[in-house]
Amino acid sequence: MFPYPSGDGLHTGHVESYTATDIISRYWRMKGKNVLHPQGFDAFGLPAENFAIKTKIHPSQTTQKAIATFKQQMNMLGFSYDWSREVNSSDPKYYKWTQWFFLLLYKNGLAYRGKAKVNWCNSCQTVLANEQAEGGVCERCGSPVVQKDLEQWFFKITDLIESKGATSGLLQGLDKIDWPESTKAGQRNWIGKSEGAQFKMEIITSTTPASGHPSSAEEGTKGEVLDYIEVFTTRLDTVFGMTFALIAPEHKIINELKSQIENWSEVEKYIEEARKKSELQRISETKEKTGVEIKGVKVINPFTEQEIPVFISDFVLAHYGTGAVMAVPGHDQRDYEFAKKFNLPIIEVIKSEDRKSSIEKEAFIEDGVLANSREYDNTTSAKAREKLIEWIQKNNLGEKKINYKMRDWLVSRQRYWGAPIPIIYCPQCCHSRPASQYGANLENEKSGSRIKSGMTEFEITEIDGKKYAMVPIPEKDLPVLLPDDVDFMPHGESPLSKSKKFHDVSCPKCGEKAKRESDTMDTFVCSSWYHFRYADPKNEKEFASKEKIEKWLPVDLYVGGAEHTVLHLLYSRFFTKALHNLGYIDFDEPFLKMRHQGIILAEDGQKMSKSLGNVINPDSVVAQYGADALRMFEMFMGPLEDAKPWNTKGITGIYRFLEKAWRISLKFKVKSEKSGLEVKSLIHKTIKKVSEDIEKLKFNTAISALMVLLNEIEKNEEMPIEVFEKFLILLSPFAPHISEEIWSQLGHEESIFKEKWPEYNPELIKEEIIELIIQINGKVRDTISVAVDISETDAKKLALESEKIKKYLLGREPKKIIFVKEKLINIVL
């Protein structure tokens, strides 16, 4: 994963993941593979812009400086990147293609403008990303974040959740990629698929007192049907237990029923209070349910035909399902709490199969057997769901329905330091249309509708009450350059709108005065496709050529932080799937194998943070111990994926190991042909172990194998130079600097990295004599040296002859003797 070039330089986490891929790359190159190991910079983004606001230094300057530092540090650490393929997402040559992707998605109906609630900071006068509004307060100034309805750009990521034609869905694709289970689970969870039913219920004028128990609507007493309300449920089997309905405060039906609502002022007050709360506040106030009954109207449960009351409550989410739910307090904990608070009836309609659970103290939320459900009594939950859905469909009340938690991706940002969105808004782009459709006619078009203008179809949008045709910038005019004369201080609207030069343009279609979109794209858009660019970074005609993409992609191994579980990793999958679906590429997953590096904690076991002053700076570690020691120590600390605390004392172990290798190298100036067989066997075992461990990314045990080998080499006064040279080659991916240096001191003219990775001889690994373990009842009592291929009878005979064993047997006859070849004998008494 390419880094965000922060002013702080590389941190220990970067060193960890970049060393891992460097070892892998060097290993496979020495194995004769053609390895693409690229690096680049995710250079747009908020920190640079915020820093610019503070210091008035242009973000491109700070970014360039940071990139220079990063590259210098990466070179210091010996990462073998192909810098000729470097990408920088803030470079116009790069973001030209980010804009091209935007248009590609737009032209294919995967990008659209729509209204959305966004996080808004009144003090900074700007929109904030979700991650900058954590805890409901602005990250920068600490003032509360409010929700604001704004027209924004979205990518239709929800369109690719399920497989589409030959393109696997975001959900299904997970099954075929080698990713950590936790990350796949995180994505599934984020997508949040749930299958259920959606059905409608009649809203009627109230004929029964407010709240109170449900009553059957008898002929003639039933109120007038005012409207319908739709609800979504995954537990249709519990419908007979529905004793009230709940709707979200934002539900539009509330206004439509206004004239019928007896307690309008109370209702209005509740909605107003809910509106003021941010989503985060609502969540943090989970403890107690609140709500208000809508008096004057009732809802009819179509299954029981009973009238039930309707409540507004802010725990019902407007943006999920239909924004309204059937409340079954007996079998949903939230409904249970609500019913208790408002003293509403709780009916048991599902019984646990073992009849043990009840709804005395809490809702029984598991599946079970139906009760109090008329002809469905004694049916299992699963069966009842099937039958009830049939009934709903037959009566035209609703249908099967799948809902997802995931919403479309909001990509527009009212920010300066990002790729401009390549759209122009033309108030009169209609000159090529028939006269009847000219000018004012545009005002009659609905926002979001499409109009035809000659061969082109435009979408209509509304900005500040005025209608515009959205005109995509022609590809030949890309990139839309980010103006550098812009005042990027926050003023409450997109900084780009302040640049007249940028903002006021003539329409590329009709040439009339028009205005340019002044929002930029979320930086995650830039990083959603960079892996393609590495294949063909200098291409000026395409984002990458088809042949180059075919040659290099998809990515075989991707390493990066687990914090990207959802955002980046989901977005790049979306881009890849969109490209596949549109026929640009022949694969639909970008990263075949992925691993996360675990975080490196500070020496005190806490997270490294500037405020705690416990940050380990790679520069100072390199100054003291050298780049190789830092690389190797981070690999030696533990498994790549595990969180591990830093230990400054620990690095001395690696430092001593590298020094030892250096000292021993001085002994090998004179060749010796005398060879110790044991070392020879050990070196072949080590070749096997180190190779296999590198391929499995188990660098910690690979290093320990290298240590074992070096300790053994040290013990032998003389051995052929080849033994030590093989050790050096095995060491070189981990510690490239010292290996290269020793290699050259040994008289080699060519780089050690031009050497072929050693092969091991399976014959030399084979043991001829082994220590056979003798157990009695599973406990080790003796070991005997025997030939590997000793026969079962011989082994048993030897075991029973052992003095120690005889002592334990006391002349008893074994019940059974287990013989495991090349391992052990277990005598069962």
Place this chain on the structure above:
RNA sequence: GCCCGGGUGGCGGAAUUGGUUUACGCACAGCACUUAAAAUGCUGCGGGAGAAAUCCCUUGUGGGUUCGAGUCCCACCCCGGGCACCA
């Protein structure tokens, strides 16, 4: 609450996937080298009993399967990470 991990010496961690628990490294102790220190090398280092040979116990806890369990199954306790009123 739900979903993913994990619990092995004083510490970071090994364990061929059911076969000698504690590889490798750190720390610690003793010794050698040195006038001395550092560096380096050697030895020891899970717990308990013992002068020793040796014996017993030990992979969070309790149970189970097995000739044999750190590893598999059941229940529980604890820790880390993610999501979280999604009907």
